[in-house]
Amino acid sequence: MKPHFYVFLSLSAVLLLSGCVSREQADAKLVNGCKAAIGIFIENGFSIKEIKKTEFSTPDTIDGDRTVTLQLVESDDWYNNDKTYSCNFIEQFGFMQMNYTAEIYQLNMNDKIYGKKDGQILTSLKDWLKITDTVGQALDQ
Numbered sequence: 001m002k003p004h005f006y007v008f009l010s011l012s013a014v015l016l017l018s019g020c021v022s023r024e025q026a027d028a029k030l031v032n033g034c035k036a037a038i039g040i041f042i043e044n045g046f047s048i049k050e051i052k053k054t055e056f057s058t059p060d061t062i063d064g065d066r067t068v069t070l071q072l073v074e075s076d077d078w079y080n081n082d083k084t085y086s087c088n089f090i091e092q093f094g095f096m097q098m099n100y101t102a103e104i105y106q107l108n109m110n111d112k113i114y115g116k117k118d119g120q121i122l123t124s125l126k127d128w129l130k131i132t133d134t135v136g137q138a139l140d141q
Helices: 003-018 023-041 125-139
Strands: 047-057 066-075 080-093 100-109 112-117
Touching (some): 023 100, 100 125
Antiparallel strands (some): 047 066
């Protein structure tokens, strides 16, 4: 075979391997997206002080492809409060995991669901657009 073919084959392999998105990288993006969603609805004056534990699951009984559960500490710099929130995402890996996209489907916070359930938007359209815009920007980082 011609040397050009081997150079092309080698470069193609490097590009394919370097462009892959791992499960860990995708999960890190989902954590960022979930934190951003929580930030929209967290009580005024409070912020996420610390994430104590992060869990990931792939549910088959709820809407979405991947659930991120965050056990965290909310704080107003005076009072700390332990909370557990979760976000459900719909995600898609491209051919050979060359790219990755995700969008939020639900945010479960303080026994309230923001987002969608069974394909129907549960919040106001304004809140839904704010959620999707904010989370979309966080996922792109």
